[in-house]
Amino acid sequence: MESQANSPEETLPTSAAAKKVQFADLVGRQLEFVKNITPSSSEDNLCAVVGAWKNHYDINGNLLPRRVKYLSPCFIQPSKAVESFTKRVYSQNVCLENIVCENFVVTGVIRVTNLCYSKEVTLRLTLDSWKTYQDICADYMSSCSDGKTDKFSFRITLPHDFKANRFMEFAICYRVWNQEFWDNNDTRNYRVRCLEVVLG
Numbered sequence: 711m712e713s714q715a716n717s718p719e720e721t722l723p724t725s726a727a728a729k730k731v732q733f734a735d736l737v738g739r740q741l742e743f744v745k746n747i748t749p750s751s752s753e754d755n756l757c758a759v760v761g762a763w764k765n766h767y768d769i770n771g772n773l774l775p776r777r778v779k780y781l782s783p784c785f786i787q788p789s790k791a792v793e794s795f796t797k798r799v800y801s802q803n804v805c806l807e808n809i810v811c812e813n814f815v816v817t818g819v820i821r822v823t824n825l826c827y828s829k830e831v832t833l834r835l836t837l838d839s840w841k842t843y844q845d846i847c848a849d850y851m852s853s854c855s856d857g858k859t860d861k862f863s864f865r866i867t868l869p870h871d872f873k874a875n876r877f878m879e880f881a882i883c884y885r886v887w888n889q890e891f892w893d894n895n896d897t898r899n900y901r902v903r904c905l906e907v908v909l910g
C-alpha cells in the first residue's frame with residue numbers, strides 16, 4: 711500500500727476571498743473619512759513653493775531676516791513677592807497671581823478672598839487705551855481652594871494683527887455680596903505689550 715502525501719497545492723483553497731475591514735463607532739457610523747486633495751495644477755503648486763521660498767531666502771539661498779511679534783508683561787508678577795502678594799489679596803480681596811504669554815494668548819490666575827460661596831470674577835480689558843473695553847469672565851478653579859482664598863483662571867486671545875508697541879491693559883473685578891472689589895495694579899492697570907524682534 712502506498713502512502714499518499716498531500717501536496718501544497720491540494721491544501722490551499724483554489725480562490726482567495728477578498729477581505730474588507732471597516733471601523734465603526736457604537737451606533738455603526740464610519741470612523742474614517744478619506745478625502746483626496748490635489749492642486750488644480752502642478753504649476754500652481756510650484757508657484758506656491760517658489761513664492762514661499764522667495765519670502766524667506768534671498769537669491770543666493772541665504773535666510774532673510776524676518777520680524778516676529780510676541781507679548782510681554784510690563785509688570786512684575788505679583789506672586790513673586792510672596793509676603794506682599796498675600797497682603798494685597800487680603801487688603802483688596804482680589805489680586806492677580808500671575809500670567810503667562812504664549813504666542814498671542816494670555817492666560818492667568820487670580821486669587822480672591824473667600825467671603826461667601828457665590829462670587830463672580832471678571833477681567834475688564836482694552837486694546838485701545840480705554841476708548842472701548844470688554845469684560846471677560848474668569849473660571850473658578852475648584853481644586854485650588856484653601857478655605858480662606860479661591861483661585862480663578864482666565865484666557866485672552868489677542869488678534870494676530872495686533873501691532874507692535876501697542877498695549878493690552880486690564881483690571882480685575884471681584885463681585886460678592888452686591889459689592890465690587892478691584893485690582894488695578896495700584897491704579898496703573900496691568901499692561902501687556904506687543905514687541906517685535908528681527909530674526910535671521
